[in-house]
Amino acid sequence: MKIAVVCANGKAGKLITNEAVARGLDVTAVVRGENKTDAQKVLKKDLFNLTAEDLNGFDVVVDAFGAWTEDTLPMHSTSLKVLCDALSGTDTRLLVVGGAGSLYVNPEHTVCVSDGHDFPDVFKPLAAAMAKALSELRERTDVKWTYVSPAGDFQADGEKSGKYILGGEELTLNSKGESIISYADYAVAMVDEIVSGNHVQERISVVRE
DSSP states (O other), rough: EEEEETTSSSSSHHHHHHHHHHHHOOOEEEEESSOSOOSSEEEEGGGOOOOHHHEEEEETEOOHHHHHHHHTTHHHHHHHHHHHHHHHTTOEEEEEOOOSSSSSSTSSSSGGGGGTTTTTTGGHHHHHHHHHHHHHTTTOOSSSSEEOOOOSSTTTOOOOSSEEEEEOOOOOTTTSOOHHHHHHHHHHHHHHHHHHHOOTTEEEEEEOO
16 A cells, blocks of 8 residues: 655654554655655655646555644645645545544534634634635545544644544544544554545544543
8 A cells, every 4th residue: 555645744744654654554755855754755845736646656645734824724725625636536545634623513513613612712713724624625526535633632742542432523522521632643543544444535533542
């Protein structure tokens, strides 16, 4: 199985890349500068310049792009469009490192985590940008995408347990009533999904056991 991890030098991208390498998968790190991952294969190119030719031959492409500042938030949508256009009509699966703010908190799927009165104002623009990108992704019937939302408390430096609960469109809590997962356990879940390919054109979510 041939995998490309786009933005592999980022916090999530690096852990996903290294987890896939550790499992013996054929991984190419797509980076703009020096490769900082365990991948031996490297494609040095900016995400926004990637073409169908660049991604030809991969079984899975992982989009680990992230933007946090006000002026770059729209790139969540534009970056996904670049990758979707490049993969349009192919059998290559696109797995997206998503956000938790768009997870639903009611069975009718009319209220999201980011709609809650206790959702921090500082994260609302990011949540809105990522929700917009997900909404646009749902329209892409020409791409075999899977959107993977983390738990609400997404901990960059959390420990790796290797255990997680797989959820769907709704916010899932663990046995302690928590919505929490480390980047390391998220990487485990992402690579499990890379291997299984069980949720094409679906949004899934993961939380620590």
